[in-house]
Amino acid sequence: MTYKSTRGGMSGVTAAEAIKMGIAPDGGLFVPESKVTVDLDFINELVDCSYLKRAEKILSLYLDDYAGEELADCISKAYGDKFSNSEIAPVVAINEHLHMLELWHGPTCAFKDMALQILPHFLVKAIKKTGEKAEIVILVATSGDTGKAALEGFADVEGTRIVVFYPNGGVSEMQRLQMVTQKGGNTDVIAVNGNFDDTQNGVKKIFTDEALKEKLERKGKKFSSANSINWGRLVPQIVYYFSAYADLIKKGGIKAGEKINFVVPTGNFGNILAAWYAMDMGLPVNRLICASNQNNVLTDFIINGVYNRKRDFYKTISPSMDILISSNLERLLFELNGKNSDLVSEWMRELTKKGEYRVDGRTKERIQKVFWGGYSNDDETIASIRSVYQESGYLMDTHTAVAMDVYDKYVIYSRDLTPTVIVSTASPFKFNRSVAKALFGDKIKNMSEFELLSLLSRETGWDIPAGLKDLNKKEVLHKKVCEKDGMPDAVMEILLND
Ligand SMILES: *Cc1c(COP(=O)(O)O)cnc(C)c1O
DSSP states (O other), X not given: OXXXXXXXXXXXXXXXXXHHHSSOTTSOOEEESXXXXXXXXXXXXXXXXXXXXXXHHHHHHHXXXXXXXXXXXXXXXXXXXXXXXXXXXXXXXXXXXXXEEEOOOSTTSBTHHHHXXXXXXXXXXXXXXXXXXXXXXXXXXXXXXXHHHHHHHHXXXXXXXXXXXXXXXXXXXXXXXXXXXXXOTTEEEEEEESOHHHHHHHHHHHHTOHHHHHHXXXXXXXXXXXXXXXHHHHHHHHHHHHHHHXXXXXXXXXXXXXXXXXXXXXXXXXXXXXXXXXXXHTOOEEEEEEEEOSOOHHHHHHHHSEEEOOSOOOOOSOGGGOOSXXXXXXXXXXXXXXXXXXXXXXXXXXXXXXXXXXXXXXXXXXXXXXXXXXXXXXXXXXXXXHXXXXXXXXXXXXHHHHHHHHHHHHHXXXXXXXXXXXXXOBOGGGGHHHXXXXXXXXXXXXXXXXXXXXXXXXXXXXXXXXXXXXXXXXXXXXXXXXXGGGHHHHXXXXXXXX
């Protein structure tokens, strides 16, 4: 399999090269050059496999420049002891029609671990395979969860350096503590005075700054990305959609070949795009339900075909979805238009220049055939956490609750009772304050983050995840703050002084 850029500037790139580069030099995203398809026999074979084996079968279809043993090595290093559940991505029934795919049993308690535990291993092998001599510098813009998951994945990984930017005041207290206490000689964490889009734009600018790149190369360093624009982040996410489907067959919830829905709490459009690739490969999918919070730019886009980022930015209780520019949508538009890079480049230019673009009617139809978009505001999200807990004893984090609320709206709208999997993207303990507020109201107002963890644990009988438990006892190791225009200087200061 080779990869090409959505903007048309590069093609014939191996997976190892695409993973090493992260983003294409023309500003586009790497996508597979040919379509991968699987049949029902392939899916049936997954049913009795472990998660690791399922990953091997699916990843080898896309990363065919990696030897079988290389992939197996990456997979076993990624999905091992650091996960608190040996199923890695278990499916839990809520009722007869509805299941949760829990993607938060990794070390940082959010779904980003599913990709970021394996990406560093892909990358180390890519560096060797491509004869790269430079040290790879991973730059990350995070709305909260990616940063910690990337730090955890890359800390002390040989041949790599990682710098994480997060919006100052734009992440939860637990997320902040997770990042600023990160150990590892190759890690840096910087707070940016701006929101997530400022932070992500800042990182994108650094990536395309030629002068800066040259300076770095003279120092023997090269940038790459661990954001979900990196194909190496996206491809491991395809695995769990197949895995969930195989688990539903195994449990007798569905027959092989029967279509199901997935509801995905969405921000940068990476997770739900992986679901689309799974469907495009042949996974029987009826609908992909794209759940947004108050930053509902995608809801409007799916309904109108107009992507308009000129709108207020809201800080919500599901901060990992507080995004107005969903980068991975570019890949979907490219795929839905017969890999037409001229069209996609034009829309992306309009987005940068005018803050909006409108897709043509045919593209809109193709999107609406598969995707349904809805959103949930903070009050609705809180109400959803409370009612689901009261009715079924299942405790959701705020992001998962956005998905649940949007699913309820979808069912009212469509009367569709197709078996459905809600993608649960974070542990409720990670967003403890909002979750506790949903259950106990203002009573918890004066409790510390750590008292809240104990309270939730007592209430649910669930253990506090190891990665969150003793955060208040850990030393704060990262204290840097910069302005949004100061991000290039902040990076250079760190890297040139290494
Ligand atoms: C990142 C994140 C999301 C959004 O995923 P995208 O791939 O960016 O759409 C949703 N929920 C949680 C908890 C996240 O960390």
